[in-house]
Amino acid sequence: MGTLVHYATDKGVAFLTLTDPPVNAYTYEMFKELDAAILEARFDDDVHVIVLTGHGEKYFCAGANINMLREADESFKYYFCLHANETLCRLEQTPKLVIAALNGHAVGGGLEVALACDLRVARTGPFLVGLPEVNLGVLPGTGGTQRLARLIGRSKAIEMMAEGQNVPFEEGVRLGIINKYWECTKIEDFRRKVDEYAHEFTPPHKAAFAVGRIKRSVQSGLEMSLLEGLAFERELQAELFASSDAKEGLTAYTAKRKPSFKAR
Incomplete structure (x- = not known):
């Protein structure tokens, strides 16, 4: 560049x-x-x-x-x-x-x-x-x-x-x-x-979408009060629950197989 x-x-x-x-x-x-x-x-x-x-x-x-x-x-x-x-x-x-x-x-x-x-x-x-x-x-x-x-x-x-x-x-x-x-x-x-x-942190091995939100929750949440941080964490979790990766992770766990994530 x-x-x-x-x-x-x-x-x-x-x-x-x-x-x-x-x-x-x-x-x-x-x-x-x-x-x-x-x-x-x-x-x-x-x-x-x-x-x-x-x-x-x-x-x-x-x-x-x-x-x-x-x-x-x-x-x-x-x-x-x-x-x-x-x-x-x-x-x-x-x-x-x-x-x-x-x-x-x-x-x-x-x-x-x-x-x-x-x-x-x-x-x-x-x-x-x-x-x-x-x-x-x-x-x-x-x-x-x-x-x-x-x-x-x-x-x-x-x-x-x-x-x-x-x-x-x-x-x-x-x-x-x-x-x-x-x-x-x-x-x-x-x-x-x-x-x-x-x-190791890229798909399909890891849910990179979730890793990114973990990072955001920590980096921004620690600058907030505990209650504000918990609210921010819930919003990020809601975003993840709606993702394809979360559905894949839960399905794979139930089926006792290794998940294949797409960061989506």
Whole structure:
């Protein structure tokens, strides 16, 4: 699709690759392409899962391009942060499972991008995750203060960000930042594993329509009161009960056979 975000699809999975070697740092231009790619995947009825990863073997994303920030005026930087927030919220609210495949370091804004995804998977290597923006005299301004605290708890998130910690992937697993950590030293093996994992959530194996609504119920529901969240959950459930996949799932269960879902 673009030069900074490569877009490709394969059997129900859209692969979005941040591409600006050597560290895949993002600019306003990259986020415009990312925004467009998210919408492309959202509107494509044949796409059920989105995988977001980085180009190369060392960096998922090193965050915002420092040279761009140093040279831009305050007005541009404000609108840059606003657009980044809007783009990542669009990713977070898209009713399709989003997996961040951490092929390398995910620090600063790179981790903030990954935090807007539903699941984060990573590979073996001397790689780090963290939000060290305090070392630049600023805070994590692309959702990091909000999403990290919601994910790992307030006190631990403040500790990580105030100390400017970057921690190894193994520690990221322990903290709950990373969901899966695979023993893949070769990037080719990791990408194959990611591909296999993403396709587990596509038809006919999985009811992707239901997976997308589970994601929406959690991502939006946790920002509501419990009663509002329960009401939202009921509406999504009603939508699912009316789907072909629900009828297939219930029929297959009764007939003691494996269901064949169509995401419809």
